[in-house]
Amino acid sequence: AIGLSLYPTAINYMAGGASNESYGSWQNWLIAALTLTVVLVLNHKAKGICKLASILIGMLFGYAVALCFGMVDFSSVGAAGIVAVPVPFKFGIKFVPAACVSMAVMYIVNSVQTIGDLTSTTLGGLDREPTDRELSGGIVCQGAASVVGAFFGGCPNTTYGESVGCIAITGNASVSTIALAGVYCILLSFFDPFVCFVNSIPSCIVGGVCIALYGFIAVSGLKMLQPVDLGDNRNLFVVAAILVCGIGGLTLNFGSVQISSIATGLIVGILVNVIFNKRSAEEKGEAKAE
Numbered sequence: 326a327i328g329l330s331l332y333p334t335a336i337n338y339m340a341g342g343a344s345n346e347s348y349g350s351w352q353n354w355l356i357a358a359l360t361l362t363v364v365l366v367l368n369h370k371a372k373g374i375c376k377l378a379s380i381l382i383g384m385l386f387g388y389a390v391a392l393c394f395g396m397v398d399f400s401s402v403g404a405a406g407i408v409a410v411p412v413p414f415k416f417g418i419k420f421v422p423a424a425c426v427s428m429a430v431m432y433i434v435n436s437v438q439t440i441g442d443l444t445s446t447t448l449g450g451l452d453r454e455p456t457d458r459e460l461s462g463g464i465v466c467q468g469a470a471s472v473v474g475a476f477f478g479g480c481p482n483t484t485y486g487e488s489v490g491c492i493a494i495t496g497n498a499s500v501s502t503i504a505l506a507g508v509y510c511i512l513l514s515f516f517d518p519f520v521c522f523v524n525s526i527p528s529c530i531v532g533g534v535c536i537a538l539y540g541f542i543a544v545s546g547l548k549m550l551q552p553v554d555l556g557d558n559r560n561l562f563v564v565a566a567i568l569v570c571g572i573g574g575l576t577l578n579f580g581s582v583q584i585s586s587i588a589t590g591l592i593v594g595i596l597v598n599v600i601f602n603k604r605s606a607e608e609k610g611e612a613k614a615e
Contacts, residue, residue: 326571328543338532353529360387360533377495387530405517411477434588436464442484445545450498490538559601567594
């Protein structure tokens with residue numbers, strides 16, 4: 326449900342991003358299609374580093390084409406300094422009860438998505454489901470990182486489907502590789518020109534890559550369903566309820582708190598599963614009594 330629900334976002338990126346004046350232009354669609362083609366061809370035909378770096382090479386190719394069309398703005402890169410250091414509590418700090426409750430609910434919802442992304446990661450990179458220790462460790466680290474990031478005015482951390490797709494495409498789920506990539510990202514984030522360069526990447530290139538990445542997330546979810554007997558109406562209705570709510574975009578609003586479609590799908594799926602399991606247990610009890 327996570328993978329499929331992200332496709333509208335990828336299509337929006339491919340068109341250039343909603344805020345872009347050239348939204349929906351043929352140049353955006355062409356560059357997105359070329360980027361996606363390079364990623365898929367390298368991933369299926371290439372070997373070694375070219376296969377592992379298919380996403381990066383595809384983005385660089387798309388970036389080169391975008392340069393030819395004059396779609397890249399370097400003004401922010403030229404105006405950037407050399408090093409940018411975050412300032413703690415730059416925006417001050419204040420505890421508002423309503424905001425705290427809303428954020429608590431959001432973190433619960435975010436934890437649910439984290440479980441799904443971590444599961445997709447281990448299925449795509451290690452061909453197995455995550456252990457309880459891996460799931461709890463991922464959720465705790467995400468929460469701790471969000472607390473630290475808040476001191477510097479950063480948004481709460483969340484797992485990204487794009488990263489999950491990268492692991493699924495490359496098949497590399499090595500902890501050392503991912504940790505090293507994290508260190509690189511932290512160090513490069515202080516280098517202002519590089520940050521501005523990343524921000525200059527046109528949205529259509531990101532969209533072309535995301536189409537492939539989100540597809541891998543959805544496929545990982547389908548792998549999880551393989552051992553499930555969908556011939557059993559109970560399982561079929563549970564899966565259907567999750568997909569309808571998750572992909573259909575059903576959201577619940579409680580004042581300032583909004584529960585997203587994925588979280589709604591989870592809640593409905595759990596309730597339907599509990600109801601059917603209770604009925605199943607009652608039916609087994611009646612059969613045993615007879």
